[in-house]
Each structure stands twice: as C-alpha cells, then as structure tokens.
Amino acid sequence: MTAAATEQVLATIDREFDASMARLVEFLRFASVGTDPAHHADCRATAQWLKTMFDGLGLATTVHATSGQPVVVARYEPPAAAVAGRPHVPHILFYGHYDVQPADPLNLWTSPPFEPRVAKGKDGRDCIFARGAADDKGQVMTFAEASRVWLAKRGSLPFRLTFLIEGDEEGDAAHLDRFIAANKDLLKADVALVCDTGMWDAKTPSIVTSLRGYIGEDVTITGPRIDLHSGYYGGPVVNPIKVLSRILASLHDKTGKVTVPGFYDGVKTPSLAQRKSWKRLGFDERGFLGGVGLKTAAGEKDFSVLEQVWVRPTAEVNGFWGGYTGAGGKTVLPAEAHAKLTFRLVPGQNPAKLIKAFRAFVRAQLPDGCKARFTSHGGGAAASIPHDSHWITKASRALKDEWGREPVLAGEGGSIPVVESFARHLRMDSVLMGFVNEDDALHSPDENYKVESYHKGARAWARFIGEIIRELES
Amino acid sequence: MTNVNAALADIDNSLDQIIARLFSFLRIPSISADPAYAGECEKAAQWICAELASIGCEASVRPTPGRPMVVGHYTPPDATAKTPHVLFYGHYDVQPADPLELWDSPPFEPVRRKNKKGVDQLVGRGTADDKGQLMTFVEAARALIKADGKLPIRATFLIEGEEESGSPSLVPFLQANKKELACDAAFVCDSNMWDVKTPAITTRLRGLAHEEVTVTGPSIDLHSGMFGGPAMNPIRALSKMVAALHDKKGKVTIPGFYTGVSELPAAVKKQWRSLRFSEKKFLGDVGLKSAAGEKGYSVLEQIWARPTAEVNGMWGGYTGAGTKTVIPSQAHAKFTFRLVGKQDPKKVIKAFQAFAKKQMTGDAKISFSGKGGGSPASTIDEKNPYIRASAAALKAEFKRETVMMGGGGSIPIVRYFKDILGMDSVLVGFGLDDDAIHSPNEKYNVSSFHHGMRSWVRIMAELGK
Numbered sequence: 037m038t039a040a041a042t043e044q045v046l047a048t049i050d051r052e053f054d055a056s057m058a059r060l061v062e063f064l065r066f067a068s069v070g071t072d073p074a075h076h077a078d079c080r081a082t083a084q085w086l087k088t089m090f091d092g093l094g095l096a097t098t099v100h101a102t103s104g105q106p107v108v109v110a111r112y113e114p115p116a117a118a119v120a121g122r123p124h125v126p127h128i129l130f131y132g133h134y135d136v137q138p139a140d141p142l143n144l145w146t147s148p149p150f151e152p153r154v155a156k157g158k159d160g161r162d163c164i165f166a167r168g169a170a171d172d173k174g175q176v177m178t179f180a181e182a183s184r185v186w187l188a189k190r191g192s193l194p195f196r197l198t199f200l201i202e203g204d205e206e207g208d209a210a211h212l213d214r215f216i217a218a219n220k221d222l223l224k225a226d227v228a229l230v231c232d233t234g235m236w237d238a239k240t241p242s243i244v245t246s247l248r249g250y251i252g253e254d255v256t257i258t259g260p261r262i263d264l265h266s267g268y269y270g271g272p273v274v275n276p277i278k279v280l281s282r283i284l285a286s287l288h289d290k291t292g293k294v295t296v297p298g299f300y301d302g303v304k305t306p307s308l309a310q311r312k313s314w315k316r317l318g319f320d321e322r323g324f325l326g327g328v329g330l331k332t333a334a335g336e337k338d339f340s341v342l343e344q345v346w347v348r349p350t351a352e353v354n355g356f357w358g359g360y361t362g363a364g365g366k367t368v369l370p371a372e373a374h375a376k377l378t379f380r381l382v383p384g385q386n387p388a389k390l391i392k393a394f395r396a397f398v399r400a401q402l403p404d405g406c407k408a409r410f411t412s413h414g415g416g417a418a419a420s421i422p423h424d425s426h427w428i429t430k431a432s433r434a435l436k437d438e439w440g441r442e443p444v445l446a447g448e449g450g451s452i453p454v455v456e457s458f459a460r461h462l463r464m465d466s467v468l469m470g471f472v473n474e475d476d477a478l479h480s481p482d483e484n485y486k487v488e489s490y491h492k493g494a495r496a497w498a499r500f501i502g503e504i505i506r507e508l509e510s
Numbered sequence: 511m512t513n514v515n516a517a518l519a520d521i522d523n524s525l526d527q528i529i530a531r532l533f534s535f536l537r538i539p540s541i542s543a544d545p546a547y548a549g550e551c552e553k554a555a556q557w558i559c560a561e562l563a564s565i566g567c568e569a570s571v572r573p574t575p576g577r578p579m580v581v582g583h584y585t586p587p588d589a590t591a592k593t594p595h596v597l598f599y600g601h602y603d604v605q606p607a608d609p610l611e612l613w614d615s616p617p618f619e620p621v622r623r624k625n626k627k628g629v630d631q632l633v634g635r636g637t638a639d640d641k642g643q644l645m646t647f648v649e650a651a652r653a654l655i656k657a658d659g660k661l662p663i664r665a666t667f668l669i670e671g672e673e674e675s676g677s678p679s680l681v682p683f684l685q686a687n688k689k690e691l692a693c694d695a696a697f698v699c700d701s702n703m704w705d706v707k708t709p710a711i712t713t714r715l716r717g718l719a720h721e722e723v724t725v726t727g728p729s730i731d732l733h734s735g736m737f738g739g740p741a742m743n744p745i746r747a748l749s750k751m752v753a754a755l756h757d758k759k760g761k762v763t764i765p766g767f768y769t770g771v772s773e774l775p776a777a778v779k780k781q782w783r784s785l786r787f788s789e790k791k792f793l794g795d796v797g798l799k800s801a802a803g804e805k806g807y808s809v810l811e812q813i814w815a816r817p818t819a820e821v822n823g824m825w826g827g828y829t830g831a832g833t834k835t836v837i838p839s840q841a842h843a844k845f846t847f848r849l850v851g852k853q854d855p856k857k858v859i860k861a862f863q864a865f866a867k868k869q870m871t872g873d874a875k876i877s878f879s880g881k882g883g884g885s886p887a888s889t890i891d892e893k894n895p896y897i898r899a900s901a902a903a904l905k906a907e908f909k910r911e912t913v914m915m916g917g918g919g920s921i922p923i924v925r926y927f928k929d930i931l932g933m934d935s936v937l938v939g940f941g942l943d944d945d946a947i948h949s950p951n952e953k954y955n956v957s958s959f960h961h962g963m964r965s966w967v968r969i970m971a972e973l974g975k
Contacts (some may be wrong), residue, residue: 058671201827248735252833261797262612266820267716267919268702270848271803271812272793277821281752284745325740329729333874335744344739352734353745354836359823360844361689364543364675365720366606367846367919368948375745376828378835380738406799411835450735450835 037510041190043504048185049494057154059089060177060490063134064152064166069087070105070135071207079105079203082134086110086201094182095199100219104211105135105203110221112183112197119194127196128505129225129464131454132176132232133205136168137479144481154487158475159238163484170476174485175231176201178471178493184355186501193501194508198225202454205232209453216457224462227427230455234472235489236317236444241435241496244468245428246347246420246447247455249381251391252413255398256279256374263359264369276373277358283401284375287351287399292336294351296397302384306347310423310445314342317444346447348378351394369465380449383420416456430507431467434499438492443469471496512971516657521649521963528649528963529622529632529956531561535641536620536634537601542577542603543675551577551671554602558644558669565652567667574679577603577671581690584651584667586660594973595664596896597693597933599923600644600700601673604636605948622956630956637650637954639947643699643939646959650966666693670923673700676720676883677922684930692931695896696970700921701939703958704785704913709904709965710926711936713892714814714916715924717849719858719884723748723866725841726875734835735841744841745826747874751866752843753818760804762819764865770852774815782810785913795944814916818848819862847884848918854973855884886923896936896973903968904938907961938965 049056066082069075083099083106090097090110097110121127139149147153149167158162163198165172179199186193202221204211216223236242259276260269289295306314325331335344344350358373360366379390391412398408421428423445435443448468458464471489472478540554541547543629554888555571555578562569562582569582580602586593605630607617615621620634632642647667654661668691672679684691727744728737757763789809792801803812812818826841828834847858863878890897892914901912917937924935940962946952 049641060680064711160743250735250835252835259798262946262951263949264796265919266717266818266822266846267848267917268813268943268947269796270818270820270846270918271816272789272801272809273796273798274802275820278752278756281749284749285753288746321740328732328737328741328969330727330741330873332742333740334872335739339739341740345736348739350734350738352835352837353743353749353827354734354740354834355827355829355838356745356749356841357825357829359607359821360606361825361842362544362606362608362825365722365844365846366543366674366822366948367718368605370823373824374829376833378734378738378833380735403802404800405793405802448735449738450733 038502038506041505042499045185045189045498045502046495048189049181049498052185053491055491056181056494061152062165063173063177064164064168065150066272067139067150068135068168068203069138070203072138076105079135083108083203086134089180090199093180093187095268100215102141102211104208105214107203107212108134108199108201110199112193114196115192117475118192122508125196126508127198127225129200129223129228130179131200131228131230132179133172133202134176135203135206136173137206139167141481146482149483157484157486162487164487164490165482165484167483169483169485170472171478171483172205172232174490175470175472175493178461178490179229179231179265181494182497182501185498194505196225198223205454212454213457216461220322220461226467228458228464230452230466231467231470233468233470234474236446237437238473240441240448241439241443242469243428243431243435243443244448245381245423245445247418247452248349248449249385249387249416249418249456250451251379251381251387251415253377253391253394254374254411254413255377256372256409257402257406258372258409260369260371261353263371265367266367269369273369274403275369276406277370279403279406280358280373280375284353284396288403291338292334294349296351296390296393298393299349299390301323301389302386303382304384305348306343311343317342345449347382349382349385352378352380354378381418383418385418387415387417416451416460418454418464419459421467425465427467430500430503431469434496434503435469437499438496463507503508512654512974513657514971517650517653517967519659520653520656521960521967525960527797530667532642532645532959533620533643536636537618539607539618539635540603540671541606542672543606548577551603555580556672558602559617561648562667565648565655569667574683576679579671579679579683580667582667582970584661584665585806586662586664586712588660589664593664595666595693595768597666597668597691597696598647599668599696599698600647601640601670602644603671603674604639604641605674607635609950610704614951631953632959633951633953635952636780637952638941638945639952640673640700642954642959643941643962646940646962647697647699647966649963650970653963654967654970661970663970666691676881678881678883680923681926684926688931693933696927696933696935698921698923698935698937699939701917701937702941702943704915705920705940706942706955706957707908708910708913709908710913711897711900711904712917712939713890713897713914715888715921716918717853717855717885717887717925718815718922719847719849721845721859721862721878721880722861723843723845726839726877726879727873728837728839729869731839732837734837737837741837742873743837745838747870748824748826748841748843749867752821752824754869760802762817764819764861766853766861767817767858768817769857770854771817772851774811782808782814785810787863792943812915813918815850817850817853820846820848822846850887853886855886856882859884868873885925888925888928890934892922894936896934899972900936900938900969902909903972904965907965907968938969940965
C-alpha cells in the first residue's frame with residue numbers, strides 16, 4: 037500500500053513541479069542577508085513568508101524573536117487517529133536556514149541576485165540562479181514540498197514533524213545555540229535532518245554521517261621573569277620559545293601520529309569494507325592538495341587523505357607568538373611564548389579527558405624554570421551516526437531509489453555548529469543530506485541550484501517519508 | 511696639573527641640572543630598528559651634536575644611508591704632538607620599547623625615583639643603554655673644561671645611531687673617515703660594572719650574527735577542519751627546526767658551528783672562579799633557578815666564553831583573541847648567534863642556513879631574509895697601557911680593585927676600531943646586571959651615573975699625566 041502511495045506522491049510532485057518552482061522563486065526574492073542590518077527587515081519578512089507557507093500546509097507555525105534574526109518553528113502534530121495504539125510517536129526535526137550570504141560583488145552577477153532566473157548552467161543543465169538558491173532556500177523547500185504533497189495525499193502523517201528554520205547560519209552560531217538551549221522541549225526529536233550539504237558528484241548522492249569535533253587550547257610558557265638581553269643572558273637562561281617549539285615538535289611522531297598519551301583512546305579504525313568503499317570513490321588527492329600549493333599529505337601515514345580529514349583526529353597549531361616580531365632585529369630573550377592549538381576529534385574521543393591529557397603532556401616536558409599556563413576555548417565531541425542506524429538505512433534507500441546509485445557515506449572534517457548544538461543540548465543525532473553540486477557557486481556571484489536537484493531532492497525526501505510510514509505501518 | 515677636585519666638586523654640585531639635561535635626551539624616542547622612528551633618531555643626533563658643541567667641540571651631524579653619525583673634535587689650546595688623542599664612543603639609538611603595557615611609567619618619559627629598597631634610580635628607555643652611559647663622559651669633559659679651562663687630552667667623540675640594529679653604516683663610515691677618526695685609543699662606554707661597588711673593564715666581547723627565516727607551507731591560510739591532517743603546518747615545521755637546534759647537553763647541533771671556538775686558558779678560568787660569582791643570584795634575579803646552557807661550563811663561562819644560538823622572536827598563524835581554526839601558510843622566526851674566539855659570522859650563518867634547509871621535509875619551504883653582517887668576537891690584551899691607566903683611575907674613584915671581565919653582549923665597534931682604525935678599545939661602563947636594558951622598566955642607578963662621570967674626570971686626568 038505504501039509503495040503505491042509513494043509512487044502517487046512522486047507523480048504529484050512531477051505533475052505540480054511548476055507550482056513548486058513558483059513557490060521557490062517567491063522565497064528567493066527576499067534579500068534575507070542576516071549579517072547586514074540593512075536587510076534585517078527582509079529577514080523578518082522572510083520569516084513571515086515561511087509562517088504563511090507552513091500554516092498553509094496545516095502546521096502550527098510560530099516566529100520567535102532571538103538575540104539574532106527570528107527563528108521559524110513549524111509543528112505538525114499527528115491527529116490521535118493517525119497514531120492510535122502506538123506507544124512511541126516518532127518525532128522528526130528538519131533544519132534549514134533562510135538567511136543568505138551578502139550578494140556583493142554585484143557587478144559579477146549575470147542577473148540581479150534577488151531576481152531568480154532559470155537558465156542553462158555551465159554543464160548544460162537547467163539551473164535557478166539567485167542568492168540563496170542552493171544555500172539554503174532551495175534545499176529547505178525540497179523537504180517542505182515533499183511534506184506538502186504527502187499531507188495533501190494522505191491527509192495526515194503518523195509522526196510528529198518540526199521544521200526549525202533559522203536566520204543566522206551565515207552569521208553568529210551563538211544565536212541559534214542559545215535558542216536551542218532555551219527551547220529544549222520544543223525541539224527535542226528522535227533525529228534531526230539537516231539539509232545544507234552536497235552531493236558526492238553530479239550523479240552520486242551523499243549522506244554525511246560523521247563530523248569531527250574540536251577543542252581549542254591556548255598555551256603560554258613562561259621562563260625568565262622579564263625579557264632579557266640575549267648578550268648578557270644568552271647561554272644560561274632558558275628560552276620559552278625553544279621550550280614551546282620542542283613541545284610542539286614532539287606533538288607528532290615520524291608517522292604523523294599524535295604523541296599525547298591516551299590521545300587515540302576510543303578512536304575506532306574504519307572497517308576494511310568502509311575503507312575499500314572510500315577508496316573506490318577515486319578521490320583526487322593530488323588535486324585536493326595541489327589546489328592549495330601542496331604535494332604531499334602530511335597527516336598520519338597509514339591513512340588516505342579522505343580518511344585523514346573525515347575520520348582521523350588531529351592536533352594543530354593555529355598560531356604561535358613570542359619575543360620580538362616587529363621590523364628589524366631585537367636581541368632579546370623572551371619571558372614568554374604562546375601557542376593556540378585546536379584538536380579535531382573523532383567519535384569515541386572525550387574532550388574533557390583530552391584537555392587533561394594534553395596539559396599533562398605539556399607539563400611533563402617543562403624544563404626547570406619554565407611554567408605553563410592554559411586557556412580553554414571549549415569545544416565539543418565529534419558527532420556521528422552509526423552506518424547501520426535505521427535513519428541512515430532509510431535515507432540511503434531513498435537516495436538510492438531516486439538516483440539509482442548507492443549514496444556515499446561521507447565524513448566531514450569541519451564542525452557544523454548546529455549539529456554540535458543538537459548533540460550538546462538535545463542529545464540528538466543529525467542526518468546530513470543535501471543536493472548541492474560542486475559548481476553551485478555558494479557564497480559567490482551567480483549562485484545557482486540545479487532544477488534537477490530541486491526536483492529530485494523533493495522526490496528523495498518524499499521517498500524517505502515513505503520509508504518512515506512504511507516502517508510504522510508494517 | 512689638572513684640577514681634578516674642582517671638576518669632581520662641580521659634578522657633585524650640579525647633579526640635578528645634569529640629570530635634567532640627560533632627561534631631555536631620553537625623551538627623544540630614537541629607536542633605530544623601526545623605520546617609523548627615523549625622524550626621532552635625527553632629532554637625537556642633533557641634540558647630542560649641540561651638547562658637544564656647547565663644551566667647545568667642533569661637532570657635526572654626518573648623514574649615512576641609515577641613521578646619522580655625530581662626530582665632535584676637541585683640541586686643547588696648548589696641545590702638542592705629545593698630547594694623547596683618544597676617541598670616546600657611545601650610541602644615541604635605543605631598543606624598541608614594547609611590550610609597552612609592562613612599563614610602570616612611559617618609556618620615553620624618564621623619571622628619577624627610589625625603588626623599594628631605597629635605591630635612587632633613573633627609569634626610562636636608554637637610561638643605561640646607552641644615553642646615560644655616554645653622557646657620563648660628555649659631562650665629565652664639561653666639568654673639567656669648566657674647572658680648568660681645557661681638557662688635558664685631545665678628544666674625538668663618535669656617537670652612532672645604529673648600534674641596536676647591527677650598525678650597517680658604521681664600517682663604510684669608519685673607512686671613509688679613517689684619518690679623521692684614528693686616535694691613540696678608543697674608550698667605549700656601553701658595558702657594566704662587576705657589581706654595584708666594584709668597577710670593571712670588559713676585555714672580552716662575544717660577536718653576533720643574525721638571521722630571519724620564513725617557512726612556507728600551503729599557498730594560503732587553510733580551514734583546519736577541511737584540511738587538518740593532510741595539510742602540512744609551517745609552525746610545526748619551524749618548531750621542529752628550532753627544537754633540533756640544541757642537543758640534550760645544550761650544545762648547538764649545527765654542523766661546523768664550533769669551528770674556531772677554543773677552550774678557555776686555565777689561568778683565565780681560575781681568575782673567573784675567584785670572582786665568587788653567584789650563579790644563584792644571577793639566575794634568581796630573573797626568576798630562574800638552573801642554568802640552561804651548555805653542561806660542563808659555569809654560568810660566567812656560558813656568557814663570556816661560549817657561543818649560543820637563540821630564537822629572539824617567532825610568530826605565525828592567528829594570534830588574536832579566541833580561536834581561529836586556521837592552518838597558516840607561513841611561520842617566521844628571528845635568530846641571533848653569539849660568537850666567541852675565531853667564529854666567522856658569515857660562515858655561521860651559512861652553516862645555519864644549510865642546517866635549517868635540511869630540517870625541512872615534505873612541502874615545507876624555507877627562505878632567509880636576514881640582512882647579513884654581524885661581527886666576530888674580540889679580546890683585548892689586559893696589559894694595554896690605556897687599560898692600566900683606566901684601572902688605576904677607577905680604583906681611585908671606587909676604592910676597589912678593577913675586575914677585568916668578559917661581556918656576553920656584542921659591541922662590534924671594538925672589532926672595527928681595531929681592524930679599520932688600528933686602535934685598541936678600553937671598555938669602561940657603569941651599568942649593572944639588573945638595569946633591565948632591552949626590557950621594560952630599563953633603569954640606571956643615580957650612583958652609576960654620578961660615579962661614572964667622576965670616573966671619567968679621573969681617567970682623563972690620568973691620561974693627561
């Protein structure tokens with residue numbers, strides 16, 4: 037029954053695609069640049085437009101004032117009849133953002149950034165050109181459109197659904213973090229769907245299942261009480277720059293492994309099957325490194341570049357300073373040296389334990405006369421969903437059915453703040469899937485979203501919803 | 511006979527005016543290392559030139575490609591071919607004053623104040639290094655001329671403005687003005703006393719070589735999330751090189767570094783041991799407990815007779831508040847090498863560059879931007895008659911035997927005076943180990959300044975005998 041229902045929903049999406057495009061065009065007309073005070077009225081208008089749109093789907097929509105731009109929360113509560121006899125009603129949260137990057141430099145746009153236009157892209161496919169088309173308005177609408185058709189076809193859904201659409205993604209993540217912390221009951225769900233990522237390539241969908249976490253630590257090494265003349269004191273006096281250099285030099289062994297004791301505790305090596313599947317992706321390591329002027333991968337020797345970025349932890353020095361750094365020379369022996377470090381963490385690593393281990397590692401290397409001081413910039417654990425999670429299974433099946441290809445289960449080297457906020461405040465996992473293509477020019481002039489991404493994205497989400505319904509009703 | 515006592519009494523009586531004069535000199539921020547202060551250096555040169563003219567010198571400010579030199583000549587009316595002719599050297603430029611926030615009073619607003627222990631001090635950048643010191647011989651000459659109508663010697667004053675930045679114009683200037691500047695001997699006032707009560711003449715000076723390096727990795731700063739792991743980090747590459755510069759015994763590991771370094775003669779070792787130098791106090795004064803230099807050498811030997819490799823500054827990446835998850839494209843460091851014996855600065859820099867290049871692996875590229883130059887170490891014979899005359903005069907002022915000591919710092923001028931002008935240098939200075947030269951709150955004890963001027967009166971009189 038459900039398979040047939042899904043087919044009907046897909047057919048409706050196809051049939052009503054023009055209307056769906058028209059709605060996206062309306063959304064794209066708002067110049068909702070969240071970081072520019074001149075556009076804050078546009079942001080408020082966009083939030084109102086979203087409210088009207090979600091209300092139209094039959095959702096209870098509220099617009100919340102925050103310390104930044106307004107947040108839109110749209111809630112679908114299944115009628116009692118739809119969930120009768122179920123001990124647990126699943127709750128799914130969909131996340132996206134309505135704010136967009138500033139559009140300048142305007143002169144590099146082929147057509148005005150907030151006057152959406154469909155035209156052929158570089159690869160000959162139809163694209164919708166506008167600021168926010170791919171990041172993230174087009175992506176938000178893929179799920180909204182899938183939900184619209186399901187609700188229209190079926191009259192109800194057998195699960196709770198909450199849309200959380202924010203306006204500070206391109207700005208300060210602290211605004212949404214505070215909102216999430218203050219609205220835990222409203223937002224706590226079984227899973228978060230985050231639609232702000234891309235495809236593996238033009239034909240292959242992708243799900244991001246792990247994000248590295250990080251911790252930030254500043255270290256100051258102090259030696260002599262004051263800066264000293266290197267002539268009168270050079271020799272017998274300890275130099276904090278040298279001490280800190282030695283510590284940083286000892287942070288990695290010759291194979292690129294981090295030497296802090298206990299650093300790899302809890303880190304799992306990816307399975308052979310997983311490693312093989314990544315290898316098959318044919319990732320262009322040379323191109324990746326060559327693009328930034330490098331030739332040789334400098335990470336852990338036993339891992340590929342993709343693995344080094346996706347699933348291996350790192351210790352990095354982001355900044356270093358000490359002594360005289362101005363023009364010319366100064367024959368000084370500095371009293372202090374400083375470094376800023378960040379550690380990228382992978383699942384299994386405990387941030388609090390690692391901070392302790394790192395500090396002990398530094399202290400153990402201090403010569404007589406030197407002291408170490410630390411400042412923590414906090415951070416968060418890595419986030420990941422096991423590949424055998426039923427959410428990943430459903431998402432994979434939906435994507436495979438739509439594209440005819442197994443999705444790549446990818447890692448992401450950086451941290452996505454909202455995923456961290458979900459994990460920290462709500463203990464909620466995130467499934468990250470999106471339909472951006474490499475040449476969509478996010479953050480750049482002529483940003484665009486493939487019409488096919490919009491269409492197939494909506495269809496993929498429709499299939500995903502179909503999967504959930506099928507499981508609930510089987 | 512020179513009227514020494516009248517000149518000494520005049521100095522005692524006019525101390526306040528003399529300090530006020532020094533303060534107007536100290537207020538000029540004549541930082542030679544920073545091009546932004548070139549105008550201030552010019553001002554300081556004009557100021558000292560006017561002072562020399564005021565005591566009867568034929569004085570002039572002499573342009574160079576860098577900061578100007580000041581030269582003053584004094585010839586007594588009764589000069590004969592036998593009248594000794596000596597050169598007095600000092601420098602009007604000062605070190606940069608940062609970090610400014612660590613100064614108790616602004617570096618270029620000098621103050622006279624008593625410290626917690628009641629010691630009368632002059633505080634400000636340049637009080638000890640070297641404006642206060644060079645004014646000791648200028649004021650001594652003024653007092654003698656006032657008391658006697660003349661100096662008992664011919665004097666040439668050479669005040670340079672690039673001492674704190676490697677003296678790039680000095681050699682060409684000495685070469686171009688050999689005839690004008692060659693004297694029987696030179697007096698250099700830029701060194702320390704043995705302690706607050708004991709005068710000293712410095713007879714050994716370490717040389718100096720500079721280098722600055724930049725290590726480049728990625729072509730642009732990278733996001734450490736997207737590239738952390740596979741992208742090489744130049745700060746790490748530079749740290750590794752710095753860490754490899756010394757072995758566990760504190761020896762410098764650069765191949766060939768110790769070529770030309772000889773062990774100290776046993777007699778000198780013995781003399782230094784007899785000084786009962788307190789290593790504990792020397793290190794304790796700057797907040798340290800143990801010596802970090804070459805094992806097997808005393809602290810005095812580490813400073814006076816052993817070469818070093820030091821990092822004076824290092825920087826790269828994000829150094830502001832909070833975190834920035836960046837992998838920097840570049841990292842930088844400034845190095846100096848203190849040289850002894852026959853170490854050749856050019857060879858040391860070459861050896862260092864070869865060593866540094868060898869330490870770079872993978873994509874790390876290193877470039878060198880030091881200006882070269884530098885100076886070898888120098889040693890002066892303690893039997894030199896000018897040294898002996900000075901030692902006697904100092905003993906008369908301080909009532910203590912003069913210590914013949916080494917100096918850890920480099921005063922390249924000493925070498926140049928010998929090589930270019932053929933004259934020996936006598937290094938007499940009144941600085942103290944706790945003067946914090948090159949550091950915040952640089953000071954000069956009023957007693958150093960006062961006894962310093964009185965000592966020069968005695969030395970000039972002794973030379974005229």
